[in-house]
Structure formats: C-alpha cells, structure tokens
Amino acid sequence: MRIKKLSDSGVKLMQGNEACAAGALAADCRFMAGYPITPATEIPEYLSSRMFAAGGVFMQMEDELASINAVIGASWGGARAMTATSGPGFTLMQEALGYAAVTETPLVVINVMRGGPATGQPTCTSQDAVMQARYGGHGDYEIIALAPSSVQEAFDFTVRAFNLADKYRVPVFVLSDETVGHTREKLLIPESVEIFDDEYQGVCREYFKPDENGVPPRIRFFQGHDVLVDGQLHDQRGIRAGTDPAVCAQAIRRYCGKILDHIDDISSVEKFFPEDAETLVIAYGSVSRSALSAVRRARDEGMKVGMLKLNTVWPVPEKEIRAACAGAKRVIVPEMNVGEYLREIQRIAGCDKVQGFSSIGGVFPAPKAIYEKIAEVT
Amino acid sequence: MRKDFRFGGAGGQGVISLAVLLANAYGVQNNYEVAQTQSYGPAARGGACKAELVVSDRRIDYVKADELDCFVAFNKPSFDKFKGDILPGTRLFADSTFISKEDVAGCGTEKIYMFPATRYAEENFRAVCTNIVMMGFFVAKNPDISLEDAEKALREVMSPKVLEMNLQALRFGYEKGVED
Numbered sequence: 001m002r003i004k005k006l007s008d009s010g011v012k013l014m015q016g017n018e019a020c021a022a023g024a025l026a027a028d029c030r031f032m033a034g035y036p037i038t039p040a041t042e043i044p045e046y047l048s049s050r051m052f053a054a055g056g057v058f059m060q061m062e063d064e065l066a067s068i069n070a071v072i073g074a075s076w077g078g079a080r081a082m083t084a085t086s087g088p089g090f091t092l093m094q095e096a097l098g099y100a101a102v103t104e105t106p107l108v109v110i111n112v113m114r115g116g117p118a119t120g121q122p123t124c125t126s127q128d129a130v131m132q133a134r135y136g137g138h139g140d141y142e143i144i145a146l147a148p149s150s151v152q153e154a155f156d157f158t159v160r161a162f163n164l165a166d167k168y169r170v171p172v173f174v175l176s177d178e179t180v181g182h183t184r185e186k187l188l189i190p191e192s193v194e195i196f197d198d199e200y201q202g203v204c205r206e207y208f209k210p211d212e213n214g215v216p217p218r219i220r221f222f223q224g225h226d227v228l229v230d231g232q233l234h235d236q237r238g239i240r241a242g243t244d245p246a247v248c249a250q251a252i253r254r255y256c257g258k259i260l261d262h263i264d265d266i267s268s269v270e271k272f273f274p275e276d277a278e279t280l281v282i283a284y285g286s287v288s289r290s291a292l293s294a295v296r297r298a299r300d301e302g303m304k305v306g307m308l309k310l311n312t313v314w315p316v317p318e319k320e321i322r323a324a325c326a327g328a329k330r331v332i333v334p335e336m337n338v339g340e341y342l343r344e345i346q347r348i349a350g351c352d353k354v355q356g357f358s359s360i361g362g363v364f365p366a367p368k369a370i371y372e373k374i375a376e377v378t
Numbered sequence: 379m380r381k382d383f384r385f386g387g388a389g390g391q392g393v394i395s396l397a398v399l400l401a402n403a404y405g406v407q408n409n410y411e412v413a414q415t416q417s418y419g420p421a422a423r424g425g426a427c428k429a430e431l432v433v434s435d436r437r438i439d440y441v442k443a444d445e446l447d448c449f450v451a452f453n454k455p456s457f458d459k460f461k462g463d464i465l466p467g468t469r470l471f472a473d474s475t476f477i478s479k480e481d482v483a484g485c486g487t488e489k490i491y492m493f494p495a496t497r498y499a500e501e502n503f504r505a506v507c508t509n510i511v512m513m514g515f516f517v518a519k520n521p522d523i524s525l526e527d528a529e530k531a532l533r534e535v536m537s538p539k540v541l542e543m544n545l546q547a548l549r550f551g552y553e554k555g556v557e558d
Binding site for chain 1: 444
C-alpha cells in the first residue's frame, strides 16, 4: 500500500452518490464509462465534470454493454476503472462481468439499487441485486461486494473497492441503494488514503500464473508483455484450453479460491451489543441503520437484542455470522427484497432459528416496523 | 437530542434547497450530525414535494424524518398531503400567502406560525427568495442554530450574483421571527 495525500480533505455536505464519485477520484480512478440511469446518475454527473481535470477519461457510452466493456478495456490499458448503474443496467452488464471475472480484470461497479424486477421502480429504494451481484453471470467464479449504509461509507467503501479489485484482480461491487445515494450527510474526506500498489516490473510470459496468494501479478497492456486476454478458459499463458479438463478445473478452482481463501482479509462486519443478545438482527446497507435504531429502542426497554452489520456481503463473512448466531435464540434479517441474503444466513445458522423481515415495493423500513418485529419474536 | 424537520411545497418553491442550506448550517458550519433526504423523480416536480432534515448531537441511525419537530409548508397541497404526520408537539410553519387559518385549524398541533414568506419575498426581494425568507424566520425560531451559521451556509453554497439579495432576505425573515 502507498499513501496518497488528498488536497480536498475536510468536512463536506454530500449525497451518497457524490461521495462514491469523490471516493473513486480519491482512489485514483481515472476512467469511467457509463450510461445514465436513475438513481445512479449523480455519479457520472459528478465525474463527467471532474475526471478531465484529474487527468482521466470520462465516456458516456451508448448503453450499459458498451460501458462495462470499455471499463474492462481501460483496466487492461492500465487505469483504475469503474462504472455506475442500477437495476436493468446491471442486468445488461452481467455477461461482461463474467468475462471480467475470468480474465481477472480489476474493476469497480457501483450499483445504486432500485426496485425491480425489469424496469421496476426506477426512483424507489431496494436491495434488489444482492444475489445478482454474486450469481449474475454463468459459471463458477467469486466476486467481492461491499454494502455502504451512509455517505461516509459510500466514500470509504469505494476507496476500498478499488484496492480489493487490484489486490485480487476481480470485479468488485459497491451495493449502494437509492436511500444511501440520495441522502445528504456530512462526509469527512480524510487527509490521505491508502492505494494498493501493484506495479509489476518483471517480464512475464505467464500472465495468469498465480503468486503464492492465488492471484496472478497485475499485468497491463503496452508494457511489452505480449498479453493474450480471452474469455474462454485458458492456461497460465492465456491460451485457450476449453477442452482440457484439468486446466479448466484448475482455473475455475482458482477464480473461486483466490477470494474464498482470503475471506478474513476481505470481510468487514460491525457488532452491536453482542454480549447478551438472545435476539440477533443481521442487516447490511441502508436498512442496517433503521435496524440499529430499532435495536437500541428494544434494548432501552430491556430486551436482549444485538445486531451484526455486514459491511461486506460477498464473500459471505461466514465465520462472523456463525459466531454471532451461536449465542442467539433467534435471528431476524431485515432486507428490502423478499429475502435474498436471508438464505445465506439460514444456510449458516439453520432455518429454524432465522426469519426474514421483508420490505418491498420501494418502502424504506422505518425503525418502528423492525422494532415491532423484534418485540413480536423476543 | 434529535430533531426531525419536514419541508413541503410545490416543486420549484425551493423546498429542497432550503433543507440543503439548513443541513449545511447545522452540519458543516456547526457541529451537528445531519441527514437530509427529499422527494425524488416526478414527485420532486409536482404540487406536493417534500424535503426532510434530521439533526442530532449523536450519530443518526434512521435518516428519514420520524416524529416531526417542525413542519414547514409552502402551499396547501403539500400541507394537506403531509398534515397526517403532525403530532401535538410539532411546530407548524405555514406560508400564509397560500395557507389560511381555516386550513390549519384542527391539524393536530396548537404551535402554529402563520408567516407570509411568499408575499414578503415578492414585495421586498423576488419570489425566488421565498425559501430564504422562510429560512430566516425558521432560524429565529430554532435557537440551536444561529443567524451567523445560516449566513455562512448561504455564502458557501450560493453564487456571488444572488448572494447579497439572499442574505438580505435571510435577515429580513430572521428579524420578523425575532419580532413575532
């Protein structure tokens, strides 16, 4: 990691979307390609007017397919690169995101989630893409996804997303939502940020040969490496090997293993009142703030309630979830979908103990609704 | 301490700008935590648009306005749309250019300020300053924020071309609030 000083440090009033964009610039992102979509549009709007001054490139593309493919190209070209989208735009990107995973292309996608399915509810908040982020493309691969709940986290998690993308050579998703994206709060821009330093100096013929950590060195175009990048499964030189079962199996295991073997490094959670919780609430993103408000109220009234907030949702922070659930008699998972991440918690802690609390139709759950659920089961 | 404010009016009356300026005054010029949200999309352009601001001396969990401390209404459609959330403790700021005493009678609170912000803005400045005249009045009635912090927020956010007129509008509303 190298330390980068920021010239615009200080307290600012910003929307979550603007904070993602500011975080991207702070993290040395120098390429954005995107197509405007509600409720993510403030991100390209912000970067369109600032990227050139930062020495980067902003391109408004003809659609989301072109956007994500341009981002893949820019990443191989050597830039930290990103796009921002929502709902149907994210759906359109899935094929290329699988390609990015298999070609081990570092990139960041900020998904400001809105109500689905299809065109759905463009202006309404939701957590519609939690499973899609993980399983959107075909085949087996792992990705990383972070879920900010505030303007500060929108900035901080975006910076971290770029570092994780480079460190693990993988697409990283920032799963924001309309509530985070359009809430204005105070953002403290720090005096410096850490930037993952992955400059590769050697001459390489095996661009997909992993280091000890399972991740190949960060090779870029135009550095004399004679790079071959292919979406078909390939050997360590990048040469197609689609009919070689051993090479392909090894490649697939590595796409998964390089993430799953480093869950401890990637995972981030926050625990609230873990000491005596008989009822545990597990939440992520904007919903976690309503949930925390409800948990505090329930505790004020003497209920033994605790909370686990997931800052990273993929890979699943399984160890932390298992430990938190172990002491609890019951677990509630509030989400703005019909219960997507609920299945992961049920897989870990058992279906008997875990129940969802679903808020759909564009309704951001108020603390009162979650409190009533806590009171009902406690 | 947590205070929940809602601002209602027609799209274009400066409802969202007012909430953003107050968020700046409370949060950036002062040391409060703030969370500011608003109507979005077509709703922000209709006859009953809203913006909300939560201020607190502690970390804010729930970012939307919950139990209203203040409700500022700039027109009747927005007053009618959101009056169901008025509590006995809510202070209502009604722009009496468009909202009458009969309209607000029996709305659930006795703490009502009838303040003709639009008329004052039109007579003394320009109609576009309505929200800033109301802001001055609001600041006078909320002692946890000072006129000075409100002025600083305007200076930070507004272009120099319109700043002076808006500062005057702010002070005008503030003085009316002090006299009231």
